[in-house]
Each structure stands twice: as C-alpha cells, then as structure tokens.
Amino acid sequence: MPAWLDPVVEAARTIEPPQLSRFLPPEDGRGRQSAVLVLFGEGPRGPELLLMERAGTLRSHAGQPSFPGGALDPADGDPHTTGPLRAALREAEEETGLDPSGVQLFGVLPRLYIPVSEFVVTPVLGWWRTPSPIGVVDPAETARVFTVPVADLTDPAHRVTAVHPKGHLGPGFTVESALVWGFTAGVIDRLLHFAGWERPWDRSRQVPLDWHA
Template identity: 45%
Template structure:
C-alpha cells in the first residue's frame, strides 16, 4: 500500500535503558523484589529541542549513517548526551520498537552499567540535566499516576511517575511501566491519581 504524500516515513531511533548500581543514596522505598541500590539513567531534554522539549527521557536519538546497529545508536547518543563511556556498558537486549507521535520508531536498548563512568550535561542544547533514579522509587505507589491529555472530545491516558526532577510521562514512562510489569516488580497503585503534563 502506498504511503500518502503528506505522511513522511518514520525514522529509526534508539534509546538506552541503562541500569546500574546507585552511586549515591539508596532508594527511599523498600520493596522485596528490587534491590535498594538499583537505578536507571535519565535525562531532562533541553527546552529548545524540536521534539519533546523539557521532557524526562532515556538518552537516545535517531540512527545516523555511522551507526552499524541500533545498539550503536543508543550508546553513541548516550555518550553525546551524558558523557558516559560506552565501553563500560553491557548490552542485555533490545525491546520491540515503539512508534512515537514525533514520527520515530524507537527501539529501547537495555543495558547494564558494568563499569560506571562520570555522567553529566555535555551539551546544554541537548540536555538540561542528567540524573539517576532508584528503580525502587519508581515502583513506589506514591510516585505513580496517570498523565491525561485532552484535546476537544479526545482523551489520552498513559502511565506516569512523579519524580523530584519533574513528571516522567509519555513514551519513556510507558517503557518504564511496561518493564516493571514484565519483571514482576510493580506494586498496586492508585490509577485515579491524574496529572496533566505542563503545556497541555
């Protein structure tokens, strides 16, 4: 079937879902299924970016010509955005690609931070902040909510997480929530808690 002329083709992209051992304070929430020192790396996207400005996300971006694989894309983008050393990352596998509203087909690349390196904002035009979140605190029912977007008579409801750094919602929150469910780490939470993301 031919694609309509006004519908540009989706571009391939990859994000790095990087788990590691927390190098600061352990999680505040205690749960039997998740170690208190297990964390995941996140960034706050710069406010000037065209796609998803100001949102909390995994490091990542579009596939470029020099990328031999989607794993290479995720590691390159993470290095460009956070300064992490890709040599210290062990890739564990790929999750199925997910389409986004910004017309990307995004593949989450799951990794383990075998040899940790210093991370931080490398380019303020790309990232406003780089931080690590204890996974147990993502499991914490007190941090979970539903993001609700309404446009006219239409409504979209998606999982979200209220973090000290802001609201984690959209594509990234969906991947996190799916992983927590798949791994059997989720705890019952109040799905009646609704939050509207800023700007919507």
Template identity: 45%
Template sequence: MTSGRPAWLDRARAAIAAADRGYFQAFAPPPEGGRRSSVMMLFGPAEGGGEDVVLTERAHTLRTQPGDISFPGGKREPSDASDAAAALRETQEEVGIDPASIDVVETLPEIYLSPRKFVVTPVLGWWREPGGVDAIDPTEVHRAVRAPLAALLDPAARFTVSHPSGYRGPGFEFDGLFIWGFTAGLLSAVLDFGGLTQTWDRSVERPLPDRYRPGGPRDALTRTATEGRA
C-alpha cells in the same frame, strides 16, 4: 565499582523475549517505516543499594519536546553498526558515559511514534561500572540524573497522567522531574516485566502540566495505560 547485573533485569529480558507478539504489535512501525532512532534504558547499581536508571531532561531550547524527560538516545547514523551501537554512541555524546562500561542486555522491538514518524528501538543496558552523569551536550540535554528505582517504585510517586484530549497514561515524579508519555510507558513496562512493580493507585490522576501541552500527546505508548499494558 563493578557490579553484576541483578536478577530482575534478566527476568525482564526473558519476559520481553517471551511476550506475546500482540503486546508489541500495537506499536509496530508501518510498512513504509520512518526515521530510525534508539534510546538507552540504562540501569546500574545505586548508591546505598538497589538500582537506578539514567534519565535526561531535554534542553528547554529545543523546537520539539523541550524539557521533556527521556532516556539518552537519538537518531541512528550511517556509521552505527546496529541499533544498540546508536544507543551507546548517543549515551556517550549526551551524558558522557563510556560505552565500554555498559553491557547491552536486550534490544527491544521497534516502537513507532506516529506524530513525528520515528521508529524507535529501545535498548536495555546494564551500567556495570557506574559513575557520574553530565549534560555533555547542552544543546540536547538540560540535565541528567540517576533516579533510584526505589523512589520511582514508591506508590506515592506514581499516578495516572490525564489530558483534555482524552489521553491517560502512567506517570512518575522524581526530583522535580515529571515523567510521562513514551518514557513513562516504557519504564513502567520494563519494571512490570522485571516483577518489581508495587501496587499503586491508578485512580489518582494528575493533569499534564501546561509546559508539556503545546504538542499534545505525542507518543505511541500513550495507549499503554488505557489498554492496561503498562
């Protein structure tokens, strides 16, 4: 099946391009930079209508962020021609999606994840020829899902994640996946930019599950909820 991308995705692209620089400046890399990586925010037509987004559950054997929910992605290699090329390659390696089936919609501004000194470039993509997703690389990915936006946008699936350290940020839950931190903040922001977000009760708080606590809040975008940006 081939499908044209929805109007909201182009609205999100235009809104990101027009956003006040200050929105992204809070997350900009320092002058010395850091280790470069890319993630693919891949949306596509969902079965039964609407759209979905590809999410991965990181392998539970990884030394860092085991079991966390993320977008496909990883380190940029010297052979990658661009940040978008890195995101496309990693998406193919991790979940088996053919890069030729993806349209790159927009490359977002760089985001600095200070705990690990990563400079991450989010890439917005449209999967015009969707199919199944598989954990092609079990050393990196425990499982992959296509999460329907209708389920993620349901106010009942949204909440504020809290941590004893004082961290507060947006959260989603779908099919047993607890989505928080960088992934939830970025997803929330793009849904906001696209004009899809439904009113949800930010006063509903859920503690960060113990399985995610060893490293504490690890992400630059954990600040977005406190600052009212995601």
C-alpha cells in the same frame, strides 16, 4: 550481571510488541529510525535507571524527561541488527558523557512508534557494569542528567496517570523533581510489570500535563 536483572533479561526475551505498546511502527516503513538506552545501574539505594531531561529549545519532545538516545546515523549500520546498539551508546555518550566501554548491552525490546514525532524507536537494554561520571555535555540538547532508584519507580506514592491536554491518559512517575510521562514512562511501566516489580497503585490519581507537553 547481577541476579536482580534476571527478570528484565527474561522480559526482553519474551515480550511481544503489542504487550509493550499500542503504537507500533507503520507497515509501510515510514518513520525515522532511532534508539534509546535503557541503562540499569547500582546506586546507593540499589538498582537505578539513567534518565535525562531534554532541553526546552529542542524541536521534538522539548523539556521532557527521557532515556538517552536519538536518531540512527548511516555509520551506525543496519537499523534491524547492530545499528540501534551503536546509536544508543553513541547518543548516550553525547548527551550524558558516560563512558560506553563501561556498559554491557544485554537485550533489545520490540521497536515502537512515537506518532507525534514519527520516530521508530528501539529500546536497547544495558547494565552499567563500570559507572563513569555523567552530566550535561551540550546544554542545547540536555537540561540535566540524573538517576532514579527503581525503588522510587515502583513506589505507589510516585505513580500517577498523566493526562494530556487532548485527553490521552498514560502512566506517569513523579520522581527526582520531574514528571516522567509519554514514551519513556510507558517503557518503564511495562518493564516494571513484566519484570514482576510492579506494585498496586492508584490509577485514579491524575496529573495534568502542561499545555505545551
């Protein structure tokens, strides 16, 4: 893997769950086990991340930019060992068309919880060693697939505080004609911070979310 990924590898090895999010899996075991693929690649402008926009007709998190991913299937195996790895690659292939053989997995982050949909999510980190064509596979699931340069994610001009209609505040990124917010923005925000890539930005710059967000 390229040397610029070393800080991410170290962050994945040392980060503790409360440092990543205040929403952690319920102790009683509730929640649907799932995984997302946090895929780093090398594009024309340097390091980049793979994201997608979920279809607006989906029941959960409709229309939101997100990492590829979804719920674990029984065939994926143990949700506490290899299950999330298999699920992240399988879902990424189904949603973006990427060839999983070109992806090198190098770590996992602590499991997190999304209260609104009751998903217990394992972020799986990958290096896009051999890039392959990507695009929308099923319009019923995915509206578009795109990559975002890490340079844009760290640019203070693209950083905002997203304001939920219920008053919740969280990190946001205005990139590639999209507002990345919620769970996905939270993971990106913490990765940038613990990898030492974060640049000072104006947290008072707020962007309200649509009422249906």
